[in-house]
Amino acid sequence: MISHTEENYLKVLYNLTSLKGEATVNDISKQLDIKMPTVNSMMKRLAEKGLVVYESYKPLKLTDEGRKLAALIIRKHRLTEMYLVEKMGFGWEQVHSIAEQIEHIQAPEFFEKMDELLGFPKVDPHGSPIPDANGNIASDNYVKLSDCKVGDTVTFMAVQPSSEDLLKFLTSRDLSLGLELKIKQLEPFDGSMTISYGKKENEMLSSKVCDNLLVSKKSKKK
Amino acid sequence: MISHTEENYLKVLYNLTSLKGEATVNDISKQLDIKMPTVNSMMKRLAEKGLVVYESYKPLKLTDEGRKLAALIIRKHRLTEMYLVEKMGFGWEQVHSIAEQIEHIQAPEFFEKMDELLGFPKVDPHGSPIPDANGNIASDNYVKLSDCKVGDTVTFMAVQPSSEDLLKFLTSRDLSLGLELKIKQLEPFDGSMTISYGKKENEMLSSKVCDNLLVSKKSKKK
DNA sequence: TTATTTTGTTAGTATCGTCTAACTTATTAC
DNA sequence: GTAATAAGTTAGACGATACTAACAAAATAA
Incomplete structure (x- = not known):
């Protein structure tokens, strides 16, 4: 099992690596506002779990499994954002912090229901693509x-x-x-x-x- | 601030004390499936925070503040259950475990929106009363x-x-x-x-x- | 190329929330 | 009313997630 906290690290790492394929301890530290030694030891933990590729003094990468897991969390985040805007009437600037919390809910049926009620949307309210249930994400060419x-x-x-x-x-x-x-x-x-x-x-x-x-x-x- | 875990203790204590006004360490321990020493030390912590009345070897009570806080968590739980049934199409037997998680979300506007979309319901899908935004709960005479x-x-x-x-x-x-x-x-x-x-x-x-x-x-x- | 700065790592500490083992107090049964 | 049982408490440990201080390696600037 993976903790709420670990999920946050994975998600940030996913976003940071989506550009160049790798990220540094420092990047994550700044992004999460958590000190470097904490990030460092968490990266070792995630490496133990097979989710991150960790080598001393080298930039970090996600394993395929780590990437998939991260994509599924992002899926939950983006589905939630879409739901909040489309079904509950929130503005697109209000939904991020709520979705940050709901993305950690462990209840597949809940997110499947959202997906269904929304008509299986492809993007969130900010235009970012929603990964599918296998963690695959459509690449745009914007x-x-x-x-x-x-x-x-x-x-x-x-x-x-x-x-x-x-x-x-x-x-x-x-x-x-x-x-x-x-x-x-x-x-x-x-x-x-x-x-x-x-x-x-x-x-x-x-x-x-x-x-x-x-x-x-x-x-x-x- | 009050943690997710502390919220769970408060909620259980609220439910247990709603009958006789007090509950024992043992009751809570069984209810949460957490060992007595753990419960004991948590009760001391909640007493420090002014939410619980703790005296050695005596039954536990909630303070007014603790009771209000607990009622507000229960409010979030019951609103969520109602929302899941009425707006998302879940069955009344499916909603408890999802609501157990969502009740800890820190986003007042989220629950206010649910309340509004539901037309300010008085009871949850199982007929239990929903506390109001001040933590007051209607007593039924069923x-x-x-x-x-x-x-x-x-x-x-x-x-x-x-x-x-x-x-x-x-x-x-x-x-x-x-x-x-x-x-x-x-x-x-x-x-x-x-x-x-x-x-x-x-x-x-x-x-x-x-x-x-x-x-x-x-x-x-x- | 050496010195300086930035980044990464190690070691040690703290808090939260859990546990077990051992002990104390209260309750129940005889 | 004492003995047995149940409930409550204390002490000590542990894993998770954070921190600071100190040190090592890498990158950058002089």
């Missing part, structure tokens, strides 16, 4: 809005990472997933973009915001 | 079916205690809350009762079953 160029018309597909403040900001600008964004202008000095979407014309977005918005180049159906 | 006499017509109001097996049995006999039960016969030898309700005529219920069914004498609206 790009950062900040990597697009003037004249592009793209579809807003996901917010990543999605902090509460950013989500509130997006809501205040009526920026929601699925919208077509037309890039009107790019300010070379600070990287800010001027875009049009929905009923909004020439809204200015800072480069920091644009970095966190994922879009698809070919207007996709949602 | 009696055990086993204390009624032949000829009585009563309304089935609650199952208490409600084990999974009992709930499954009741479901298999189409016995659900709100039904009018007519007591046809009482077997003096073993205390079993023959009752009629809904479309069922002369169903036999063992005294053990009758002990766990609470009814109101005056046919109440639900």
Whole structure:
């Protein structure tokens, strides 16, 4: 059996390794706000359990089993977020901390029921893909809005990472997933973009915001 | 702050003391399947925190604060059970273990939302009253079916205690809350009762079953 | 390339929540 | 009313999850 705490380490490691395939003790330490020696000994424990590849002074990796387990926790997290938004009426900026707790509930039937009631959704309210019941996750081919160029018309597909403040900001600008964004202008000095979407014309977005918005180049159906 | 574990002790103590106002270390130990010395030291801790009245070799009591806290946990438990049955389609025999976990979630807005979506229910799916947001709980004046006499017509109001097996049995006999039960016969030898309700005529219920069914004498609206 | 800084590791400590063994107090049975 | 039993308590241990202090290795800068 795997503890609540261990689950949190696995999940963070999953997220950190999803980019380069590995992560450092320091990364995890900062992410969880837990001191390095604690992380270090936990990594040894998870290695003992066959979930993590640990070698002294080397970056950490997940084993296949560890990755699958982590994906299943993330599945529970994202299904919960979707449920909270779609069925309970929460805003997309309110659901993260509740889902952080519910993701540890041990009751497969509970999450299966959510999945069913939601009609087997593929993404969470922030556009992140929901792993399937085997821990497999669909890879998107989205790009950062900040990597697009003037004249592009793209579809807003996901917010990543999605902090509460950013989500509130997006809501205040009526920026929601699925919208077509037309890039009107790019300010070379600070990287800010001027875009049009929905009923909004020439809204200015800072480069920091644009970095966190994922879009698809070919207007996709949602 | 109060831990998940401490919450469980409080809740059990609340239930045990609801009858006589006090409970013993041994009661709690059996209820939680945790050894007496462990319970003993936990009781001292909860006493330190002002939630329990502890005196050596004396029965335990809750302080007002402890009782309120416990009631609020029970509120979360019962709201959750009601939500699982009413909004997610679970059977009344499936919800206890899921609610046992969800009751520890720290997110007031989550439970407020449930309450709202359910239309501020007064009882859980087994007929037990849901404490209000201040920890106050309505006292019912139900009696055990086993204390009624032949000829009585009563309304089935609650199952208490409600084990999974009992709930499954009741479901298999189409016995659900709100039904009018007519007591046809009482077997003096073993205390079993023959009752009629809904479309069922002369169903036999063992005294053990009758002990766990609470009814109101005056046919109440639900 | 050496010195400095950052990262990782080891060792030792603390708290929480559990246990067993041994002892004390209270209750029950005769 | 004493002996036997049950309940409660104390003491000591252990695993999980955190910490700090001190040291070692790796990465970076001079």
